[in-house]
Amino acid sequence: MIKKTFRFGTAIVDYYFAGSFAQLKELADVMTTVLLTDEHVFAAHERRFKGWNSIVLKPGEAYKIQATVDSVIGRLVELGADRKWTIVGVGGGVITDLAGYIAAIYLRGIRCGFVPTTLLALVDASIGGKNGIDVGPYKNMVGTIRQPAFLLHDMTLLQSLPEAEWRNGFAEIIKHAAIRDAKMFRELEVGSVDSYRKKKAALADLVQRNALLKTKVVLADEFEGGERRLLNFGHTLGHALENQYELSHGEAISIGMAFAAKLSQQRTAFRSAARLVGLLDRYGLPTLATYNKDKVLPVLSRDKKKEGASVHFVLLERIGKALVEPIPLNELSDLL
Amino acid sequence: MIKKTFRFGTAIVDYYFAGSFAQLKELADVMTTVLLTDEHVFAAHERRFKGWNSIVLKPGEAYKIQATVDSVIGRLVELGADRKWTIVGVGGGVITDLAGYIAAIYLRGIRCGFVPTTLLALVDASIGGKNGIDVGPYKNMVGTIRQPAFLLHDMTLLQSLPEAEWRNGFAEIIKHAAIRDAKMFRELEVGSVDSYRKKKAALADLVQRNALLKTKVVLADEFEGGERRLLNFGHTLGHALENQYELSHGEAISIGMAFAAKLSQQRTAFRSAARLVGLLDRYGLPTLATYNKDKVLPVLSRDKKKEGASVHFVLLERIGKALVEPIPLNELSDLL
Incomplete structure (x- = not known):
């Protein structure tokens, strides 16, 4: 211990x-x-x-x-x-x-x-x-x-742990890598759910690194004024989808991350959406969904991350680096 | 302002x-x-x-x-x-x-x-x-x-404010005086609900002093490790009575204070129980009640202030000075 x-x-x-x-x-x-x-x-x-x-x-x-x-x-x-x-x-x-x-x-x-x-x-x-x-x-x-x-x-x-739960965990691990750790992202690109399940030491190491990565982000900003918001990458759309459709948390935020990555390509210098989508896919996570915008938008507009008429959306600048951008609800409506 | x-x-x-x-x-x-x-x-x-x-x-x-x-x-x-x-x-x-x-x-x-x-x-x-x-x-x-x-x-x-609500407020004011402010206790002994209601300036002054007195106690001990516990004077028995009988908060803690004052005479050097009872009476507050011990004791034994088999009871040492004493539940049963 x-x-x-x-x-x-x-x-x-x-x-x-x-x-x-x-x-x-x-x-x-x-x-x-x-x-x-x-x-x-x-x-x-x-x-x-x-x-x-x-x-x-x-x-x-x-x-x-x-x-x-x-x-x-x-x-x-x-x-x-x-x-x-x-x-x-x-x-x-x-x-x-x-x-x-x-x-x-x-x-x-x-x-x-x-x-x-x-x-x-x-x-x-x-x-x-x-x-x-x-x-x-x-x-x-x-x-x-x-x-x-x-x-x-x-x-x-x-x-x-059932198979689906492994995927749920890897969705958050990929999120951590995407927003804060390009090196871990590259390691994940050559690994797989099966390889980590087989190699106990590699898995224990991955778990500990992720626990410490999240801890550092929270230590810098316990009450979510700034840095901690980056952990919401993929969660804004993800949460809106999760409770309305039959999706696990990992599936929902995977779809949310893929959406946020494409949005990042439109609004930042980010050019690696396809790489993120590829990694999510490698870990058995969905990256596309058909959903009813009229069901999702009212939930988005009640999101905790909403302030006034904008939703604070987490975007990527590059693999390993994220930022928060307020996006007006009416623009978001067009993007969905 | x-x-x-x-x-x-x-x-x-x-x-x-x-x-x-x-x-x-x-x-x-x-x-x-x-x-x-x-x-x-x-x-x-x-x-x-x-x-x-x-x-x-x-x-x-x-x-x-x-x-x-x-x-x-x-x-x-x-x-x-x-x-x-x-x-x-x-x-x-x-x-x-x-x-x-x-x-x-x-x-x-x-x-x-x-x-x-x-x-x-x-x-x-x-x-x-x-x-x-x-x-x-x-x-x-x-x-x-x-x-x-x-x-x-x-x-x-x-x-x-209805008449009964004035008495509720004075119950806490008398509590503050009993545990922390002998000078205020003496002032209250020459005042009355009516006299304070008539003299707006005296009432405003009394309110402000009491708000600051409580604030100082809380500042010294926000999470109730020590000093703040003194504010529970009269509240241990009071809370147990309040929800089970048709008593207002002020009435319940008044009875609780009178009980705690008598208990103080048995367990500390306190000799002014009659003076406290007199003051409560002066402000229209009850000091005696008949209650069913078998109904009250189970609630006491679930009190938030209970730790293990003892209840932390606030007693008076003298007017203006209180202390906390753990009293075993079985002893308390005999005292009720």
Whole structure:
């Protein structure tokens, strides 16, 4: 277990790389901790939950809603959880978002940690303190920004990960490479989902680099005044598509990245849209979609990244370098 | 309008004393602000709401619940409120708690201000950043600690305040005096609700002193590790009684203070329980109640201030000086 500690404002977050689930006992007291997970994770790793208080939720983004928060809070009251308790989210992004949000509001905030079980959560969702729930078609409409006390990485948890979830994770990894790391982009161009799944050391290295890349961006700008916005590359259109069509998060932002890359060619000096589309395709991610503009535009106009009549869109200047440009909603309507 | 600025951690809060509602236009943009209020306040001051986006809630603690939060968030989405918007709570403690909480979680946090319309909110509820909602019988079980951007005092709003609300406010004023200000305690002993209502200057001075007293306590300890706990004097038993019996907040904490004063005589050098009871009585507040211990104890045992098997109880050492003592739940059971 390799420990790295980061300070976000006044919050201190301990990252434990190359750890194991069993070491969770060193980070949280069994008697005053509750593990929040979903049925898939619980079924795949039931043995590891023995001895812990657990709350097992139905899986999926459809349950990242207030009704789930209400039921978990009811269970915490039943368990007698007080201010000294810890909530640990064991799961993918839906679980870490819910666990982080509930820990932020229960008793006005209790301790929280994450054990990510998906590639997406390892490299992205568990990092940076953003949490939240969806409201109708609007993703993360309600939430807070609050750092967990710790992150524990156990790469063996990925063994039960379904194929589609690998692609979801690589969508965010490709995003990181596209906005900040041209060298990683080139490495990904010669790799594949299969090659990383086979080479454990290469995968562990890739995960750690991505976790640290995101951490650095967040450290520079926890409350999203500038730099952190770059992480929204592909997410503006992606979020608008995700909840309205049957797309996974990775598929949705892949389509969003391809769209943003083409938009970048029109509005910046960017000339590598085809290279990005090629890489997304290499990792089994879609880059084109037919969608109903009249369904997507009203959601875009409610996007959190909207300010006034413009949406802050992340564009690429070159592979490894991104920028934010406000695009008026009426122009966007023509571009879609 | 007198402006005083305080810094709580990284948050900056502007206090505007001796202001007027009309000056709200200088603090928040009419187009991108929504006023949150209740039917009583709206009916009493309808003219002042002209030109502002307003959300008018049903009045009372019974509506300080998640269902209200859900409906307000639905309205904010309808209004197209984005991250540049401001929510202003215009009302008593229920409204400022709701406005502060909703502003803390909507889009992961938007700007928020308060215009307190009750004596209680002026001297207590609007100050310190604690917000939240009730869950079943448990008060403020869910919430955050997050400072508003501004507080605007308009003393003319008190003209419509019902008699019982004056008593609620004086309960917190007496609490402040008991834990921190023996001189104010002596002044209160020669005053009365009526005398303060008649002397506007004396009332304005009392309000400002109490707002600053609470502010100083919170500044010393925003996240309630020590000093801030003293503000819970009378609130441990008070909260347990308030939602289970038909008591106002002031009545409940008055009974709680009288109980804590007697407990103080048993456990500290405190000898002035009769003096405190006399002062509460002078301001029309109850100091004795018959209650069912078996109904109250389970709620006490879920109190936010509970840690392990003890409740952190605030006791008096003398008038103007308080301390916190952990009291085991089983001992408390005998004392009730």
